[in-house]
Amino acid sequence: MAVLTAPHRKSPVPAPSRGGRGRGPGRTPPLVLAFVLVPLLVEAVWVFWPALQGFYLALTSWDGVSAPKFVGLGNFREMAGDDTFRGAMGHTVLWLVLFGGLSALLGLATALLLQQERRGIGFYRAALFLPVVFSLVATALVWQAIYQPDGVLNQLLESLGLGSLRHAWLADQDTALYAVIVPALWRQIGYVMVLYLAGLKGIDPALYEAAKVDGASAWQRFRHVTLPQLRSVNAVVLSVIVIDSLRSFDVVWSLTRGGPYHSSELLSTYMYSTAFQSLRLGYGSALAVVIFLLAFGVIASYLVRAFREAD
Amino acid sequence: MINPRPSRRRFLAGLGATGTAALLSGCVTSTSSSKSSSDGAVTLQSNLSAPQAKAAMEDVVAAYGKKGGVSLNTVAAETFRTQLPTYLTSANPPDVYTWYPGSVAEAYAKKDLLLGLDDLWGTSDLKRYSKALNSLCTSSSGKKVFVPATYYWWGMFYRKSNFAKWGVSEPKTWDDFLDLCDKLKSKGVAPIGLGAGGNTPWVASAWFDYLDIRINGAKYHRGLLAGQHRFDDPEVRKVFDRWQEVLPYFDPNGTAGAFQDATTVLLNGRSGMMLIGTFFADAAPKDALDDIDFFRFPVIDPKVPLAEEAPTDGYFASARTGRKDGVLDLLGYLATAEAQELYIKGSSGTVLPCHPDAKDAGTPLVKKGRKHIEEAAELTQYFNRDSSDALQPTADTALTKFLAKPKEIGSILTDWQREAEKIWNA
Numbered sequence: 001m002a003v004l005t006a007p008h009r010k011s012p013v014p015a016p017s018r019g020g021r022g023r024g025p026g027r028t029p030p031l032v033l034a035f036v037l038v039p040l041l042v043e044a045v046w047v048f049w050p051a052l053q054g055f056y057l058a059l060t061s062w063d064g065v066s067a068p069k070f071v072g073l074g075n076f077r078e079m080a081g082d083d084t085f086r087g088a089m090g091h092t093v094l095w096l097v098l099f100g101g102l103s104a105l106l107g108l109a110t111a112l113l114l115q116q117e118r119r120g121i122g123f124y125r126a127a128l129f130l131p132v133v134f135s136l137v138a139t140a141l142v143w144q145a146i147y148q149p150d151g152v153l154n155q156l157l158e159s160l161g162l163g164s165l166r167h168a169w170l171a172d173q174d175t176a177l178y179a180v181i182v183p184a185l186w187r188q189i190g191y192v193m194v195l196y197l198a199g200l201k202g203i204d205p206a207l208y209e210a211a212k213v214d215g216a217s218a219w220q221r222f223r224h225v226t227l228p229q230l231r232s233v234n235a236v237v238l239s240v241i242v243i244d245s246l247r248s249f250d251v252v253w254s255l256t257r258g259g260p261y262h263s264s265e266l267l268s269t270y271m272y273s274t275a276f277q278s279l280r281l282g283y284g285s286a287l288a289v290v291i292f293l294l295a296f297g298v299i300a301s302y303l304v305r306a307f308r309e310a311d
Numbered sequence: 312m313i314n315p316r317p318s319r320r321r322f323l324a325g326l327g328a329t330g331t332a333a334l335l336s337g338c339v340t341s342t343s344s345s346k347s348s349s350d351g352a353v354t355l356q357s358n359l360s361a362p363q364a365k366a367a368m369e370d371v372v373a374a375y376g377k378k379g380g381v382s383l384n385t386v387a388a389e390t391f392r393t394q395l396p397t398y399l400t401s402a403n404p405p406d407v408y409t410w411y412p413g414s415v416a417e418a419y420a421k422k423d424l425l426l427g428l429d430d431l432w433g434t435s436d437l438k439r440y441s442k443a444l445n446s447l448c449t450s451s452s453g454k455k456v457f458v459p460a461t462y463y464w465w466g467m468f469y470r471k472s473n474f475a476k477w478g479v480s481e482p483k484t485w486d487d488f489l490d491l492c493d494k495l496k497s498k499g500v501a502p503i504g505l506g507a508g509g510n511t512p513w514v515a516s517a518w519f520d521y522l523d524i525r526i527n528g529a530k531y532h533r534g535l536l537a538g539q540h541r542f543d544d545p546e547v548r549k550v551f552d553r554w555q556e557v558l559p560y561f562d563p564n565g566t567a568g569a570f571q572d573a574t575t576v577l578l579n580g581r582s583g584m585m586l587i588g589t590f591f592a593d594a595a596p597k598d599a600l601d602d603i604d605f606f607r608f609p610v611i612d613p614k615v616p617l618a619e620e621a622p623t624d625g626y627f628a629s630a631r632t633g634r635k636d637g638v639l640d641l642l643g644y645l646a647t648a649e650a651q652e653l654y655i656k657g658s659s660g661t662v663l664p665c666h667p668d669a670k671d672a673g674t675p676l677v678k679k680g681r682k683h684i685e686e687a688a689e690l691t692q693y694f695n696r697d698s699s700d701a702l703q704p705t706a707d708t709a710l711t712k713f714l715a716k717p718k719e720i721g722s723i724l725t726d727w728q729r730e731a732e733k734i735w736n737a
Contacts, residue, residue: 018459061737063396063737064396064397064400065396065399065400065418065419065422065424066422083726122562144509147566147569148568148572149564168508168563168564168566169510170567171508171564171566171567171715172715173715187646190643215532244665257510259512259514259707259708259711260508260566260711260712261708261711261712261715262708271706276393277700277701277703277704278395278701278704278705278733278734278737279396279700279701280701280733280734280737
């Protein structure tokens with residue numbers, strides 16, 4: 001709606017922009033316009049249009065075969081009383097806190113550790129970044145083998161004399177969610193580390209020198225130089241983490257499918273299973289809308305605050 | 312850079328407006344009803360993506376190819392399942408599909424998406440197919456919509472050499488069965504393997520199906536899955552009471568791995584037996600196949616007519632095909648003994664042909680399986696095939712929860728009924 005009302009606010013602007021094409025000094029060349037409009041059109045057809053459809057479907061009851069039936073806000077009303085949805089919501093928040101929080105902390109920690117140029121440092125950076133290169137589905141297959149009742153993890157526990165801790169990690173409702181977070185974290189840390197490494201590279205060394213001359217301790221340098229300088233990177237990391245948390249799907253689906261009995265269900269897996277397994281595409285779309293609003297809400301509120309601080 | 316801005320905004324505004332207009336017009340998900348083009352080869356969309364089954368389908372298509380053109384398109388089973396509604400409702404659908412008869416086909420037949428095959432059933436070998444298959448392939452409106460090709464059976468599979476080593480034999484009654492479990496447990500073997508973890512939680516439904524058809528009978532079972540009874544009824548409760556008797560004998564890791572893993576455990580002698588369909592043999596090494604045998608799921612109430620699970624596989628065609636003659640010719644061929652024998656020869660050979668004259672693989676296991684099915688008074692298909700793929704996840708959740716927390720069965724069944732109602736009312 002903001003887009004629709006925008007021209008009215010702009011209306012006092014004098015006429016030249018509406019005037020004849022190609023006249024006036026500041027005119028955009030057609031080629032540039034094409035470069036902007038063609039991708040926009042492609043985006044509109046392949047992204048905005050399906051997204052709008054999703055919003056419409058959220059208001060319907062649709063089995064994917066017959067024509068969708070309009071039910072208004074019925075799907076959202078059902079959601080309010082849906083225990084599985086509430087559980088999935090709780091798990092998603094837990095996921096956001098554990099997966100997001102730990103990957104940001106550990107990513108920053110490894111970046112600080114590996115920022116100095118020393119011999120062989122490239123090897124460690126590469127090693128930490130390597131999991132990002134693998135497909136998460138392939139990663140999940142490996143971790144599935146690790147978590148098997150006769151898998152590496154249980155054998156390791158046995159050999160350490162901790163046989164009593166042996167566990168069917170993915171089949172137990174108390175451990176399934178955490179067992180799924182670990183592989184996701186294993187991959188995400190490397191990614192966040194690279195983002196922070198890039199941010200650390202951009203900090204002017206003169207700032208550290210000045211701080212040192214003023215007698216600042218290592219912690220003070222970190223707290224008052226590094227962290228404030230990383231603010232813009234933090235915005236990126238936060239967005240990446242929130243989006244990645246809410247769209248985390250592949251690793252959960254390949255390891256547990258949200259089970260056993262919804263104990264590792266996230267909003268994303270619940271959306272997929274209602275839409276494509278239960279064939280309730282209307283309700284699935286309504287879940288997708290909720291996920292969108294959550295992601296958009298968190299990121300937008302952060303960005304608004306960040307910009308306000310910057311002004 | 313001030314000049315271009317208003318025009319871009321206007322463009323965006325226009326975009327938003329057209330988007331909204333089109334959205335409101337409601338054409339978003341309307342389905343087209345035009346017929347597809349009539350030239351080119353008949354397309355056969357297959358979900359048989361396991362290597363042996365895929366090769367066998369290629370043999371069948373190649374053999375038919377001498378007579379007319381057909382292009383085989385093998386799709387991964389999970390993709391096929393989720394995409395099937397899209398295929399059938401698209402304007403230019405594939406012509407013929409591998410799928411299941413019964414209530415699964417009925418759901419599409421009710422929406423007029425399947426090609427009527429009455430003529431074909433009246434003129435080809437299909438005339439001589441058994442009465443049970445005949446009614447299985449007839450929709451509720453009385454129209455034939457399906458061509459059955461092969462079927463297989465479920466049973467309690469075990470390794471002959473292991474049973475001999477442990478000095479135990481096949482049980483006939485429920486009490487014999489409990490004795491057998493006791494004996495195996497005392498030898499340090501997990502008596503019953505399951506494999507309801509990983510990506511195959513649906514395997515647990517076999518236990519629900521069998522206990523229900525043994526206790527309440529096949530008729531009640533079908534009615535239950537169709538929504539005519541409730542999952543929190545006392546009849547269903549009886550099923551779980553019986554299940555609790557054998558629960559201590561289940562492999563504690565039964566929900567930790569897929570049925571392929573459970574097969575390995577069974578073949579290695581760490582579990583005693585497993586209620587599974589013959590497809591599990593695909594995951595078994597060839598040399599172990601001769602050592603595999605099975606027995607009938609023990610009878611619990613002799614008054615209940617003997618029913619067995621015998622899922623049937625076959626083909627149906629899209630109602631929107633533009634190549635009707637080619638489609639009927641292909642389906643006619645797939646119904647012949649020749650085509651079914653060819654498929655059995657190429658695949659793992661543990662399925663039985665639907666054609667009355669077609670020869671099966673001839674191994675002792677298959678002969679026993681054929682007799683096993685012929686002795687049954689009633690046949691069921693399997694949980695998802697007697698209901699729908701959409702109902703299956705509700706069973707998976709309920710049954711894995713029961714296996715972990717059998718004491719909470721009351722609330723599990725209430726939840727199951729509530730979830731199932733959402734599917735039935737969708």
